Structure formats: structure tokens, C-alpha cells
Amino acid sequence: MPVKNFADFAQNCRQHVDQYLDVSFPENLDPTQLRSAMRYSLFNGGKRVRPILAYASALAINPEQNLRLIDPIAAALESLHSYSLVHDDLPAMDDDDLRRGKPTCHIAYNEATAILAGDGLQTLAFDYLSRTDLPPDIQMELVKTLVAGSGVDGMVLGQAIDLSAVNQQLTLEQLENMHRHKTGALIRASVRMGAIAAGANKEQLNKLDNYAAAIGLAFQVQDDILDVTSDTATLGKQQGADIAHNKPTYVSLLGLEAAQEKAQSLYKDAINSLNGFDDSADHLRQLAAYIVERVY
Numbered sequence: 001m002p003v004k005n006f007a008d009f010a011q012n013c014r015q016h017v018d019q020y021l022d023v024s025f026p027e028n029l030d031p032t033q034l035r036s037a038m039r040y041s042l043f044n045g046g047k048r049v050r051p052i053l054a055y056a057s058a059l060a061i062n063p064e065q066n067l068r069l070i071d072p073i074a075a076a077l078e079s080l081h082s083y084s085l086v087h088d089d090l091p092a093m094d095d096d097d098l099r100r101g102k103p104t105c106h107i108a109y110n111e112a113t114a115i116l117a118g119d120g121l122q123t124l125a126f127d128y129l130s131r132t133d134l135p136p137d138i139q140m141e142l143v144k145t146l147v148a149g150s151g152v153d154g155m156v157l158g159q160a161i162d163l164s165a166v167n168q169q170l171t172l173e174q175l176e177n178m179h180r181h182k183t184g185a186l187i188r189a190s191v192r193m194g195a196i197a198a199g200a201n202k203e204q205l206n207k208l209d210n211y212a213a214a215i216g217l218a219f220q221v222q223d224d225i226l227d228v229t230s231d232t233a234t235l236g237k238q239q240g241a242d243i244a245h246n247k248p249t250y251v252s253l254l255g256l257e258a259a260q261e262k263a264q265s266l267y268k269d270a271i272n273s274l275n276g277f278d279d280s281a282d283h284l285r286q287l288a289a290y291i292v293e294r295v296y
Contacts, residue, residue, distance in 0.1 A: 006283065006286035006287075006290065009052075009056075009283055009286075010048075010052055010290075012067075013048060013051060013052045013055045013056075013067075013074070014048045014051075014052070016051075016055070016067055016068070016070075016071055016074065017048055017051040017071060017074040017075055017078055018043070018048075020071040020072070020074070020075050021042055021043075021075050021078065021079075022043075024075065024128070024131075025038070025039065025042070025124065027039050032113075033109055033113050034113065034116055034117060034120060035120075036109075037105055037108070037109045037113050037114065037116075037117035038117045038120050038121055038124070040105060040108060040109070040117075041082045041083075041085070041086050041105050041117055041118075041121060042078065042079065042082050042121070044099065044100050044102050045100040045101065045102070046078065046081075046082070046100065047294075048074075048078060049187075049190075049219075049287075049291075050074075050077040050078060050081050050186060050187065050190040051074030051075070051077055051078050051190070052283075052287065053187065053190040053191050053194065053212070053284075053287060054070055054073050054074050054077055054190050054191070054193055054194035054197075055067055055070050055074060055194060055283075056194065056281075056283035056284045056287055057190075057191045057192070057193075057194035057195045057198070057200075057208055057284060058070050058194040058195065058197055058198040059198075059280055059283060060195070060198075060208070060274075060277055060280050060281035060283070060284055061194075061195050061198035061199060061200045061204060061280075062198040062199060063280040065198050069132070069133060069134070069197065070194060070197055070198075072128045072129065072131045072132045073128070073129065073132060073142065073193050073194065073197055075125075075128045076125040076126070076128035076129050076142075076146060077125070077146075077186070077189070077190050077193070079121045079122075079124045079125040079128060080121070080122060080125040080146065080150050080186065081186060082121050083117075083118040083119075083120075083121035083122040083125070084118075084150070084155060084159075084186075085099060086104075086105045086106075086114050086117055086118040086121065087114075087115070087118040088159065089104040089105065089106065089114075090106055090111065090114060090115065091106070091111065093159070093163065105117055105118075122150075125146065125150075126143060126146070129142050129143050129146065132197070134197060138196060138197065141196055142193050142196060142197065145189050145192050145193050145196065146189055146193065148185070148189065149185045149186045149188060149189025149190075149192075150185070150186055150189065153181075153185075154181055154185035154186065154189070155181060155182060155183075155185050155186050157181045157182075158178055158179065158180070158181030158182025158183065158184075158185065159182055161177070161178040161181065161182070162178055162182055162247070165178060165247065165248055166247055168248065169248070170248040170253070172253055172254070175248055175249075175250065175253060176217060179216075179217060179220040180213070180216065180217060182220075183216055183217075183219055183220040183223075184212075184213060184216025184217055184219075184220070185216070187212055187215060187216035187219060188209060188212040188213055188216055190212070191208050191209070191211065191212035191284075192205060192208065192209060192212065195208050204277075207273055207274065207275075207276065207277070208273075208284075210269075210273035211270045211273035211274055211284060211288070214266045214267070214269040214270035214273060214288075215266070215267075215270045215287065215288050215291050217266055218263050218266035218267055218270065218288070218291050218292050219291050220250070221250045221259055221262050221263045221266065221292075222263050222291060222292055222294060224249040224250040224251050224252075224259060225250070225251060225256065225259050225260060225263065226294075226295065226296065227249065227251070228251050228256065229256070250262060263292045264292065266292070267288050267289065267291075267292045270288040271285055271288060
């Protein structure tokens with residue numbers, strides 16, 4: 001698995017998106033806690049996987065791509081993702097008290113503020129897409145891609161399936177369908193949006209979509225593995241939460257060893273999808289390795 005310069009690249013990407021988010025959404029005068037809660041959720045130690053994917057896919061298409069042109073897209077993805085986590089943690093959803101080693105938004109503030117913070121972060125994502133220095137037709141394509149990845153046919157649908165699956169026995173096909181929407185859809189959007197901004201053609205987009213579909217599912221398989229093999233301090237969230245909530249997982253359905261084999265198979269699928277790309281796609285290859293090797 002390639003490792004060359006990946007840590008430096010990932011850190012550079014995090015700095016890019018964090019600086020953009022900090023400057024573009026300052027904690028200025030606000031008579032409520034809304035803006036504070038939104039910033040709390042944006043800056044609580046996230047790995048920034050989705051922004052990194054957008055930067056990496058843009059570089060796979062154009063190795064000379066100016067990453068500053070991708071910053072608003074990266075910010076939109078992180079804002080959208082942060083909203084989803086705030087709402088997922090609510091008592092009516094997954095009812096979690098811990099996220100990335102810190103109190104979840106509704107614990108740090110209150111439930112009503114957390115709901116509104118999530119609403120604000122979701123709309124902020126689309127505001128960011130309107131700020132890109134890209135032609136209007138490309139901006140519209142980016143909006144459509146984020147809607148498809150996050151809305152009623154994407155991430156939100158996956159969450160609805162997840163909630164309805166509690167205490168249910170799912171088949172492997174049903175479990176994969178749930179996670180291809182809940183986790184995979186926004187990951188696919190992240191890869192596609194970076195590539196669109198860099199001028200990808202249809203063939204390149206198809207290959208990158210196959211790559212993203214594989215790592216999107218691998219991400220969730222690895223999450224399920226970590227839920228039983230890691231600990232709360234390392235994960236930054238409650239270990240064993242899926243078991244406690246009686247949720248179907250890859251480990252509960254396949255067993256630990258078979259789930260690990262599934263993650264490795266998806267990694268290989270992702271790498272094979274990048275055939276035809278030169279070393280400009282190495283950061284995407286490194287990201288695929290990171291996703292199945294991470295420990296939190």
C-alpha cells in the first residue's frame with residue numbers, strides 16, 4: 001500500500017479546509033448559542049475525510065490544481081457531514097453522548113440548539129457552493145451532486161433505513177444498501193465534486209465513482225469492526241454502541257474475520273478502479289489504505 005507523503009498531504013488538506021471554515025464562519029456577535037454550537041460541531045476534531053477526498057480527486061484529474069479553488073467545496077462537504085453527525089447523535093436518533101471524545105452537541109448545549117445547529121450547518125453547505133470561483137453550470141452540477149449524496153435519495157434515506165432496521169434481521173444485501181446510502185453516498189459525492197471542479201470527463205467520473213463506492217462501503221465495514229475491536233478512548237465515541245442499540249452490522253452478520261476480509265476485498269476493488277490513472281491518483285490510493293487501516 002502506498003504511504004508516500006500521505007500524512008503531510010492529509011494535514012495540508014485539513015489546514016486548507018479548517019482555515020477556510022474559520023475565516024468564512026467566525027464566531028461573531030450572536031444573541032443565541034446557535035453560531036457557537038455550529039462552530040463546536042465543525043471544529044471538534046474531525047478527520048476531514050470527505051474534504052481530503054475532494055482535494056485528492058481534483059489532483060487526480062489535474063495534478064496542477066490550485067487547492068484554494070477546492071476550499072469552498074471542501075467546506076461544504078464538512079459542513080454537511082457535521083450537520084449529519086449532530087442530528088445522528090440526537091436522542092430521537094442514535095442517542096449518543098460522546099463524539100470524537102467530546103460531549104455531543106445536544107449534551108454540550110441543549111437538544112433544541114443542536115437541532116438548529118444542524119439545520120444551520122446544512123444550509124451553510126450550499127452557501128459555500130455558491131462561493132466557488134467556477135462557471136455557473138459547474139456550480140449547479142456541484143449543487144446537484146451534493147443534493148443527490150445527502151438528501152432523500154442519499155444519506156438521509158440511509159439514516160431512515162438504519163432507524164427502521166433496529167431489532168431487525170437484515171440480509172447482507174439489505175445492510176449494504178443501507179450503508180451505500182447512509183455513509184457511502186456522501187463519500188461518492190465528495191470524490192465526484194472534486195473531480196467535476198477539476199474538469200473530469202465522463203470516463204474519469206465513472207472510474208472515480210466505482211472507487212468511491214468501494215471505499216464508502218469499506219469505511220462502514222471498518223467502523224463496524226472498530227466498534228467491537230477498539231475502545232471508547234481510542235474511538236472517541238462509545239465502544240459497542242451498535243450492539244447496545246441492537247443494530248445490524250457487518251460483524252454481527254458475517255463475523256469479525258469475514259468482515260475484515262470484506263474490508264480488504266473492497267480496498268482491492270477501489271485500487272483496481274483507479275487503473276488508467278497515473279501517480280496523480282496516489283493520494284486516492286493512500287486514502288483507500290487509510291480507510292481500512294484506521295483505528296478510530
